[in-house]
Amino acid sequence: MKLMGLEAVEIVRERVERFRIPCDLSWGYCDLANKPRDLQGLAEDAEELRSLGYRHAVRLLQASEMGSVIGSERYAGGMIDMGSGHLHPLNLALGEAAAAQQLGVKLFEQSEVTRIDYGTEVSVHTAQGNVRAKTLVLACNAYLNGLNPHLSGKVLPAGSYIIATEPLSEAQAASLLPQNMAVCDQRVAVDYLRLSADRRLLFGGACHYSGRDPQDIGAYMRPKMLRVFPQLAEVKIDYQWGGMIGIGANRLPQIGRLADQPNVYYAQAYAGHGLNATHLAGKLLAEAISGQQQGRFDLFAQVPHMTFPGGKHLRSPLLALGMLWHRLKELM
């Protein structure tokens, strides 16, 4: 049996190789334990991976060994996984878009869909014109909004933000992440970080459930970076950005088709882990729509997904309250 989570990583690896996409793909990832009790969870993860026949190196690290992965005193241990890694996601998307176009796919940018007429033939409307199709895939994730209230009610948009430092010297970069791994901690609002190919530290994190972006992402994220790497106090922040991730109640991807419109498929809610999972979702949708294979798609389609209570306006504040409770529990 091929595990779909691993297949998702393989799809990305194959695409990058097959279409020679220059996206700085680099292998090696480490989960960081914030507290000694997190190490127990990581040990269980490592055991589960081994029991599933995971073929890549997985290794648990104690606090005293963490210097080989990260130049920070903050962590109680970690778990290295050489079958995961990091890449430049925009360059991956651009490379895949170019490859798709070469294969005959037509892409239209700056064409927001404002209305959908459902039926055996679907019509989608934009400000510039309409498109008719036998089959429609809704893949707007946390940005679906009112386009399909039934589906958007199952996804909560949460803001995540990244800062990029100025380019660091080779010695400085190597002292922060000596093995050039991507790393991520275990808290509810995770810190995630890696080096770019031009030796900037990319420091991401937060999970804003309010639906409002911070006014100054740099000012908001910099203290978080300095808590991990106080040695970067004099380093400039060159770039800052963010976006909405889509979170479902059970944190599983939502892949299926509308009960009352069988020619309308959807894929959404990757809970901030969509890079690989979107590739798998695309494959499952293609298998189902082309009639090649239905079983794998059906496996996801039958998972029930809760609609968040509170309607459009109360959904995010209610979740913000719930997440605050989880963050308070982390302090205990």
Ligand SMILES: Cc1cc2nc3c(=O)[nH]c(=O)nc-3n(C[C@H](O)[C@H](O)[C@H](O)COP(=O)(O)OP(=O)(O)OC[C@H]3O[C@@H](n4cnc5c(N)ncnc54)[C@H](O)[C@@H]3O)c2cc1C
């Ligand atoms: C700061 C940040 C860091 C992240 N880091 C990671 C990470 O390290 N690893 C990881 O796996 N994932 C990460 N994610 C999550 C990942 O980006 C998402 O899971 C992934 O992008 C989801 O892909 P998607 O295609 O479903 O949705 P999106 O990438 O959100 O794309 C949705 C698309 O729909 C379009 N759209 C929306 N409404 C309409 C409309 N009405 N008409 C036409 N088009 C429309 C949008 O323009 C957009 O292009 C991160 C996300 C953020 C914001």
